[in-house]
Amino acid sequence: MDALEIQNLSRKQGTFQLGPIQLRLPGGCIMGLVGENGAGKTTLLRLILQMRKKDSGTVTVFGRDTDAALCSMKEDIGAVLDEVGFPECLTAVQVGKILKNVYSNWDNSIFAALLQKLSVPADKPFQTFSRGMKMKLGIAAALSHHPKLLLLDEATNGLDPVVREEILDILREFTMRDDHAVLISSHIVSDLEKICDYVAFLHQGQLLLCEEKDRLQEIYGMLQCDAAQLSKMDSDAILGKRISPYGAEAVVRKSAVPANLPLGAVNLEELFLFMIRGENA
Amino acid sequence: MKGLFLSDLYMAKKYCRSYFLIMLVFIAVSFWGNNNTFLIIYPIVLAGMMPITLLSYSERCKWNVYCETLPLTRRQTVAEKYLLTSLLLFGVFLLIAAVQGARLSANGSFDIGEYGAFLSPLLTVGLLSPSITLPCMFKYGVEKGRIAYYVVVGFVCAVTAAGTFLSDEPNQEVSIPLHTAFLLPLFGTAVFVVSYFISAKVYEKREID
Numbered sequence: 001m002d003a004l005e006i007q008n009l010s011r012k013q014g015t016f017q018l019g020p021i022q023l024r025l026p027g028g029c030i031m032g033l034v035g036e037n038g039a040g041k042t043t044l045l046r047l048i049l050q051m052r053k054k055d056s057g058t059v060t061v062f063g064r065d066t067d068a069a070l071c072s073m074k075e076d077i078g079a080v081l082d083e084v085g086f087p088e089c090l091t092a093v094q095v096g097k098i099l100k101n102v103y104s105n106w107d108n109s110i111f112a113a114l115l116q117k118l119s120v121p122a123d124k125p126f127q128t129f130s131r132g133m134k135m136k137l138g139i140a141a142a143l144s145h146h147p148k149l150l151l152l153d154e155a156t157n158g159l160d161p162v163v164r165e166e167i168l169d170i171l172r173e174f175t176m177r178d179d180h181a182v183l184i185s186s187h188i189v190s191d192l193e194k195i196c197d198y199v200a201f202l203h204q205g206q207l208l209l210c211e212e213k214d215r216l217q218e219i220y221g222m223l224q225c226d227a228a229q230l231s232k233m234d235s236d237a238i239l240g241k242r243i244s245p246y247g248a249e250a251v252v253r254k255s256a257v258p259a260n261l262p263l264g265a266v267n268l269e270e271l272f273l274f275m276i277r278g279e280n281a
Numbered sequence: 282m283k284g285l286f287l288s289d290l291y292m293a294k295k296y297c298r299s300y301f302l303i304m305l306v307f308i309a310v311s312f313w314g315n316n317n318t319f320l321i322i323y324p325i326v327l328a329g330m331m332p333i334t335l336l337s338y339s340e341r342c343k344w345n346v347y348c349e350t351l352p353l354t355r356r357q358t359v360a361e362k363y364l365l366t367s368l369l370l371f372g373v374f375l376l377i378a379a380v381q382g383a384r385l386s387a388n389g390s391f392d393i394g395e396y397g398a399f400l401s402p403l404l405t406v407g408l409l410s411p412s413i414t415l416p417c418m419f420k421y422g423v424e425k426g427r428i429a430y431y432v433v434v435g436f437v438c439a440v441t442a443a444g445t446f447l448s449d450e451p452n453q454e455v456s457i458p459l460h461t462a463f464l465l466p467l468f469g470t471a472v473f474v475v476s477y478f479i480s481a482k483v484y485e486k487r488e489i490d
Contacts, residue, residue, distance in 0.1 A: 051349045051489045071354050079350035085343030087288060089295035098291075101284035102351050142350075151350075 001063055003027045003149050003181030004048070009057030011047060018043050018205040020057060025198065027062075028178040030171060032192030032213075033185035034272055035202035041185035042082060044202070045153045048183075049079060061149055062179075075104060078142030082154040084134045088127035092120055092137055096144070103145035114140035118166060132163040139167060143174065150174065152184040156191050164188075168195050189269040199268060203276045213268070221254045222266040229261060240274025251275070285353070285361040288344065289335050296338055300331055308376055312384050319438070321377060325407035326437050328373035332366045333414055333430055337423040349489050359419060359481045366415070367473070370407045377403065401462040406437060408469035412476035420483040 003025050010019035018040040025031045035041045046052045048059050050070050059066045061073050086095050092115055100106045115122055118136040121129075129137065135155055142150060150171070156164045171182050172195055186192055192199065199216060201208040209216075220239065223230070230241060230248040237256030242249045251274035257263050266274075304324040311320040339345045348358060378400050385391040410433045418426035 046490075049349055051346070053488060071352050074350065074352035077350070081343075081346060081350065083343050083346070085345075085347035087292050087338065087344050088342050090288070090291055094287075094291055098284045098288045099351075101287055102353065104352075 001027060002060070003029075003062060003179075004031075004183060005058075005060045006048070007058045007060075009044070009047060009059060010055050011043065011052065012055055013043070016040070016043075016205055018047070019207070021207050023200060023207065023210050025181050025183055027181050028175055029197040030175050030182040030184065030195050031198040031200060031210075032189075032196035032268075033183060033200050033202060034187065034189055034192060034268070035185070036187060036276065039202040040205040041202055042153055043205075045079075045081075045151055045183070045185060048151060049074075049077075075145065076148045077151060078145065078147035078149070079151040080135065080138040080142050080153065080155045082157070084138035086126045086134075086137070086141075088125065090126050091124060092122045092126075092140075095126070095137065095141060099141055099145070106145045108144075110146075111140055111144035114143060114170075132159045135159060136163065136167070139170065143170070148180055150180075150182040150184075152182065154186055155184060156186055156188060164191060171195055189267075189272055193268045201272055201275060208275055216268070216271060217265060219253060219255075220251055220266050220271055221257065221263040222270060223250045223252045223257055223261060223263055224248070225250075225261050233257070239271070240277055242274070282353070282357050282361050282364075284351075285348070285358065286365065288339075289332070289361070289365055292335050292338050293331065297331055297334060300327055300334070303327060304373060308373075308380050311377070312380050321381065321403060322406055322437065325370065325373050325377060325403055326410050326434060328369040329366060329407050329411040330414070330430065330434065331369055332362050332411065333418055333423075333426075335365075336362060336415075336418055337427070340423045346489055355485045355487075356481045359477065359484050362415065363411075363473070363477045363480070366411045370404070370411075374400075374404050374407060398462040401465045405465040405469035408466070408473045410434070410437060412469075412472045416476055416479045416483060419480040420487065 004023070005025070006021050006023040008020040008022065010017070010021070012018075016038075021044065023031075033041050033044065043052065047054050048066070050066065061077065064073060066073060090098075096108060096111045099111075100108060112122075114120075115137075118140060120133060120137050120140060126134065126137070139152075139155065142152075152171075156167055159167070168191060171184070174180050175182055184192065184196075193213070196213050198210065199213050200210040211219075225248055227243050227248045230238070230243070230250055233250075233252065234256050237253040239251045239253075241251075251266050251271055252263075254263060304327055307320050307324045311317060336345075345358075381399065382391065382396060385396060413433050414426065414429045417429035420426070
């Protein structure tokens, strides 16, 4: 069963139009939502959580429509927003006591173990925490009620590499179970490349693609040739190109590239950049 | 909802100590204050406004946004604030009632009818202040809703000050017919309940960012 399925989700806000978005996140997988600032990543996550009103579409979590009973479904959802909003005077222990009275399946032993594992001080007020520490507490809180779906909005941004790696490890461990899944938004594509099974590219509110990461690398490649050779290629096969006096680089569909041209692997960051910048990558 | 109560309790303990102190000082002083209306009304207005202060802290640290990720309905969030408000109001009201009862007994002027007539508008004022302010806070957020807060506090202060200033005998006990004394708290409670439903409705429609 899909952990998350989004059908025709759309929302217009002033001149910004998000969607319609179609997206499927299978259980046991991590999906990275990639996009530049203002692409609509946060809006999408907030629409899933019904913090903002959608214009149309449906969101189902483990087969249940969120319009029907999102409140009870949040027992199975752990969310970390771009700012972890705990009252500044609270300590991690107090946060645990509050959430114990909110979630029916809150597990204090998991929370305590995560605080210890992530070196989050239990008795210091939240206001004294660094951004990384706040995020770690947010993640510990999001994981301590046995959630099945994690929604993370820019959860690794602004963190040092060591903390980021710790968080990525936790996410890997979390999705070892088939009935667990993660949707994580970020513009740090290298992080997502490390952990994601699926990647969704969001640009100016539109989903450019949503595909398995490995499949993307099977389909697309980085072509390095000269401008004349590139001009002979089918333009539909070129996702984006960069031409300089020293040669040309293009992200292309591998199937359309003649065998004599040098074709290398493309990473997610290059793919994303070339896709959104098109002719002017 | 218990979790929300607990978070408000922690925040009140940290940020509202001065409120509790002011209320206690005013209530204590009112024992010797010879029926000074301001000393009696201000603590109950303050008690009614305390949840608004907590709402303001919640919004500042984005706790209200985080709550959107929790298995809580908006209606529960609103209900918790109204329940907290009523608990604080009744707690302070009972304290004032006890102190004023003791004062009247000590003066030898205790009369149950007058005592009831004196307390009933007090409870009504306490209920009306948050009834007006909370829906504005839930609709527009704390920044814009705060205008309603200042208007209500200013109005209550102005009315009590004007009443004391203009009265020929400022220290005379307030005299209200018994049936009005009985109806006033009922009116206040009805407004408070209607206010809850308005707050719940507007908050359910609001987009939280």
